[in-house]
Structure formats: C-alpha cells, structure tokens
Amino acid sequence: MPGVSMLPPGLKSKLMIPRPILLPLLLSIVIHAMSASAQDKGSVDPKPLPPLANPGDPKIGAKELFARKLLPAAMPTKVLGSYVKGCIAGAEQMPITGDTWQVMRLSRNRYWGHPDTIALLKRLSVKAHKDAGWPGILIGDIAQPRGGPALTGHASHQIGLDADIWLTPMPDHLLSRDEREEMSAVMMVREDRLDVDPKVFTPGHVLVLRDAAQEPSVQRIFVNPAIKKALCREAKGDRSWLTKIRPWYGHDYHFHIRIACPPGASECKGQPDQRDGEGCGAKDLAYWFKDKILHPEPPKEPPKPRTGPTLAQLPAACKQVLNAPDAKQQHRDRDGVLIPSQLPLK
Numbered sequence: 001m002p003g004v005s006m007l008p009p010g011l012k013s014k015l016m017i018p019r020p021i022l023l024p025l026l027l028s029i030v031i032h033a034m035s036a037s038a039q040d041k042g043s044v045d046p047k048p049l050p051p052l053a054n055p056g057d058p059k060i061g062a063k064e065l066f067a068r069k070l071l072p073a074a075m076p077t078k079v080l081g082s083y084v085k086g087c088i089a090g091a092e093q094m095p096i097t098g099d100t101w102q103v104m105r106l107s108r109n110r111y112w113g114h115p116d117t118i119a120l121l122k123r124l125s126v127k128a129h130k131d132a133g134w135p136g137i138l139i140g141d142i143a144q145p146r147g148g149p150a151l152t153g154h155a156s157h158q159i160g161l162d163a164d165i166w167l168t169p170m171p172d173h174l175l176s177r178d179e180r181e182e183m184s185a186v187m188m189v190r191e192d193r194l195d196v197d198p199k200v201f202t203p204g205h206v207l208v209l210r211d212a213a214q215e216p217s218v219q220r221i222f223v224n225p226a227i228k229k230a231l232c233r234e235a236k237g238d239r240s241w242l243t244k245i246r247p248w249y250g251h252d253y254h255f256h257i258r259i260a261c262p263p264g265a266s267e268c269k270g271q272p273d274q275r276d277g278e279g280c281g282a283k284d285l286a287y288w289f290k291d292k293i294l295h296p297e298p299p300k301e302p303p304k305p306r307t308g309p310t311l312a313q314l315p316a317a318c319k320q321v322l323n324a325p326d327a328k329q330q331h332r333d334r335d336g337v338l339i340p341s342q343l344p345l346k
C-alpha cells in the first residue's frame with residue numbers, strides 16, 4: 001500500500017478497520033499527495049546508502065537499519081510481527097525473470113518474501129498467462145531482504161506476506177535493466193476518477209484479479225475504488241471472491257495482495273478474514289466517490305517526515321534477524337545460470 005507510510009502512527013492501526021467511513025478525511029489528503037509513489041522510477045546504478053553515524057541510537061527509525069541489509073538473515077524462515085510492524089527471517093528471493101513474470105524496479109531490492117508468497121506469485125503468473133492470455137505479470141515491491149519498515153513507499157510489506165502486482169500486463173519480451181527501472185505502468189482509472197478507463201482495463205484484468213482472490217491463502221487485495229466498482233459490475237458466476245477485494249487509496253497502477261499468516265507461523269500477527277459480503281452495494285462504495293475523497297484539498301503544509309517504528313517497537317526477535325549474518329542467496333537467470341543476487345541483471 002504505497003503512500004500509507006506518511007500516516008501518523010495512531011492512524012495506521014485504523015487501516016485495518018474495514019469500514020472506510022471511519023477513516024478521517026486527513027488520510028485521503030495525505031495519501032493522495034503520495035499516490036504517485038507507486039510509479040517512482042529507479043536507477044540501474046543505485047548508490048549504496050551511506051553508513052549510519054550512530055546505528056545503535058535507540059531513537060533511530062528501524063527503516064534506516066533494515067534498508068541497509070542487502071541480503072536475508074541466514075536463519076530458518078520465520079515471520080515475526082504484523083504487516084505494518086515486523087520483519088522476516090530466511091526470506092526467499094523472487095527470481096527476477098521467469099517464463100511468465102518479470103520483477104520491476106530491481107534497484108529497490110524489495111523482491112524478497114516468505115516462500116509461500118514467492119510460490120503464490122509464480123502460480124498466479126502462470127494463471128494470468130493461461131486465463132487472461134497475458135504474456136505474464138510484472139511484479140513490484142514484495143519486501144526487503146529482512147522485511148521491516150522501508151525508507152519509502154509503504155507502511156506494510158514488512159513480513160514478506162504482501163506483494164504488489166502491476167496492472168500492466170508483462171510485455172512479450174525480456175525487459176532490460178533500464179526498462180525495469182524506467183518503464184511506467186498504465187493508469188487504469190478514468191480521468192474523472194469515477195470508473196476505470198475502458199481503453200486499458202480489460203476483461204483480462206478481471207480474470208487476473210479473480211484468480212488472485214480465489215487463492216485460499218490470499219486474505220485481502222487492495223485496488224482503487226473505481227476498479228472495485230468495475231469488478232462488481234463485470235464479475236460473472238461465483239462472485240464470492242469479491243469479498244477479498246478492498247477499495248483503497250492509490251492502487252490505480254497496481255494491486256496489492258496480502259496473504260494470511262502461514263500455517264504454524266506462531267509469531268505472525270495476522271488479521272481476521274473479510275466477512276462483509278461482496279462489498280458491491282451502493283452504500284459500500286458511496287464513501288469512495290464523494291467529491292471530497294476524489295478531489296481532496298491539498299494539505300496546507302507538507303506532511304512532516306516520520307521516523308516510523310524503532311527497533312525496540314518491533315518484535316524483540318527482529319533484533320536477531322537484523323544482526324544475523326547474510327544468507328548466501330543465489331538465483332538463476334532465464335537461461336538457468338546461477339547469479340549471486342547482488343549482481344544486477346545484464
């Protein structure tokens with residue numbers, strides 16, 4: 001959920017409340033101001049972050065520490081904490097290229113996740129190809145190598161169980177490093193924000209979103225309200241999967257998948273299943289199409305940068321995850337050649 005990171009800490013917990021009507025207007029203003037972040041471009045030559053002057057300072061944001069870890073912790077896989085306050089040990093890398101997927105914005109180094117998330121993304125990419133006829137899917141942020149809060153873009157995505165998928169189908173060729181940093185996703189929402197743009201939002205999109213929502217481990221999918229509205233109109237046959245599709249700010253270039261805590265992950269703090277029906281009634285969607293939500297007044301002052309949670313505010317075991325040695329991760333490129341994951345794709 002890009003954009004959410006700018007929220008005051010007290011509001012973050014409200015993001016879990018399924019009733020959008022409870023959300024203060026402030027939220028929409030802040031998020032609208034941030035909604036471009038989904039399309040931040042990267043660089044093929046990212047500069048390493050400078051070392052911290054005082055990494056042991058207890059007041060420092062945990063994001064400063066986790067963003068400086070380039071590889072996962074050499075520990076067995078373990079999910080610690082919640083989507084918005086946690087970390088992950090033993091994360092797996094999403095291979096940056098597969099037959100039916102390509103990972104975007106490699107410079108962000110957020111292509112790490114729980115093995116269940118990685119397996120799910122691979123499976124969904126095959127389904128997008130078979131069901132929607134897409135060459136494949138483009139994958140955005142999953143999590144940092146050890147999860148935790150990030151310097152930019154999200155409040156969630158901290159435990160390797162969230163993933164962003166572009167609403168732009170994968171092109172039918174191998175994208176270069178440059179294209180993966182520079183290419184823009186396609187805006188799916190019409191200019192008046194009241195519905196999708198029928199020139200770009202196709203029946204294939206409905207199938208890709210349906211396939212994702214029908215995965216048993218997927219608990220929630222965040223999309224722009226105009227996309228939710230379109231799905232409500234277009235879904236045929238069994239519509240029970242619509243329950244998992246939640247309208248949210250932004251998400252007009254990509255959708256966000258959140259999976260439940262994996263079985264046996266006793267230190268993962270999940271969320272209850274969605275239980276409020278299809279969410280397609282006029283009342284369910286009315287909030288999102290109010291003029292003050294669609295066209296909020298810009299904030300009088302730019303939002304102040306926030307430190308986010310400190311290491312002490314994350315589960316205690318995240319300190320071990322942070323301090324563990326690097327895992328020796330490798331992945332295979334399209335030709336099956338093993339590449340150390342730090343090396344950029346040619």
Ligand SMILES: [Zn+2]
Nearest residue numbers: 001002164256
């Ligand atoms: Zn997201």
